[in-house]
Amino acid sequence: MVKTLASASFWGRGYTKDGMKKAADFLSAEYKKIGLLPMETDFKQEFAYPVNTFPGKMLVEINGKKLIPGKDFIINNESPGIKQKARLTKIDSLNFVANPNLHVQLKDKLTWSVATAVTNETTIEINRKNLKEIPREISIDIENKFVENFKASNICGWIKGTKQPDSILLITAHYDHLGGMGAETYFPGANDNAAGVATLLSLAKYYKTHPQPYSIGFICFAGEEAGLLGSRYFVENPLIPLSKIKFLINLDLVGTGESGMTVVNASVYPKAFSLLNKVNQEQKLISKINSRGKAANSDHYFFTERGVPAFFIYTQGGPSAYHDIFDKAETLPLTEYHDLFKLIVGFNQRIME
Known part of the structure; x- marks a missing residue:
């Protein structure tokens, strides 16, 4: 699943070549295949927001040498399109x-990263390790397209509980990534966050065949990379009563684990964190679980702000690729994939007791 979501066919699950829409359609079909119920009449909760995109030309030459997008350079995400040749003046090293x-x-x-606005300045960032000489001149031809109302969808489904269906455990993960920079370069987003979505789908399959006393909800958010926009929209326009959510687990960057994992909000909900550690110790799963406090760094945040108890889990160690073209499925170890699955199932079971 990680390999599929991180493939070129979804083009970084972003803003060009219909990448995010294709991913949304794919995930809706997966929900249906698993047998989840939609939270509304459809699995998709649609919303829109502005975004700056780079669908076409992406040419940069330094001292007459053509640079490779993503590998040798990136364009600042708020930059406008530009075409010119110019001498470069050194400000500092x-x-x-x-x-x-x-x-x-x-x-x-x-x-x-992703920008929701455009400035008047174009900034080109160059990998200094790949540049063998001082930049003296630049030739640039880059196309941008600002989309005022980019249409996106949260993918929302659930499994009805057998005894207390009004009590809900929610599992979330954002499926969007950065998309593409130009017509030939895309950002795969294997760890961020194809791995989280793959874990969510595995849990959905498990819970479909193992019904629980509580209802279990599953949301794949869009717009996380643009500023947690999908989760904020859901919290402001909830498809289920937020007061009925007994606990939320948000999965983001869970494709490694050699160095353990970290739980955001651990210090906010110490009893729940103690319970998580107890399950981990009993089953001997993750090597180390680090505690972290409140942070507005993933889709759990707006839920917590509305009083929904939530953990954001991310793993550590392994490849350092992040928000670059090297976050690929083939180099992602998925070290703790199965143990994390068991930990979440065990934790949810204790929550329902």
Whole structure:
């Protein structure tokens, strides 16, 4: 599943080549195949937001040498399109300027993200390890397209509980990633967050064949990379009463685990964290579980702000690829995939006791 979601056919599950829409359609079909019930008449909860995209030309030459998008350079996500040739003036060892609207920065690591606005300045970040000489001139031809109302969908399903169906345990993971930068470069997003979605789907299959006293809900959020927009929209327009959610587990960046895992909100809900640790110790699953406090760093956040108890779980160790073109399925170890599955099942079971 991670390999499928991180493949070129979904083009980074983002904003060009219909990547996010294709992923949403795929996940809706998976929900139906598993046998989940939609939270409304359809699995999709639609919403929209602005986004800056780069669908076409992505050409940068430094000193006459063509650079490779994603590997040698990225464009700042708020940049407008631009076409020009210019001399570069050195500001310091890492910063260069062609004119007030065109800047070049040298970086040790290229990390991209999503922008919901466009500025007047274009900034090109270059991997300094791949640049063998001081940049003196730049030739650039980049196309951007600002989409004011990009249409996205949260994918929402559930399994009705056998004894207390009004009590809900919720499992969430965002399925969107960064999409593509230009017509030939995309960001696979295997760890971020194909691994989380794959874990969610595995849990959905398990709970479909093992009905629980409580109802179990499953939400794959869109728009997380643009600022937790899908989860915020759901909390503001809930398809289930938020007061009925007894606990939420959000899965993001769970494709490793050599160095254990971290639980955001652990210190906010110490009794639940103690319960999680107890299950882990009894079954000898994850090597180390780190405690972390409140943080607005994934889709659990707006739920917690509305009083829904929630943990955000992420694993640690393994490849360091993050928000780059190297976050690929073939290099993702999925070290603790099965143990994390068992830990969540065990924790949910204790919550329902």
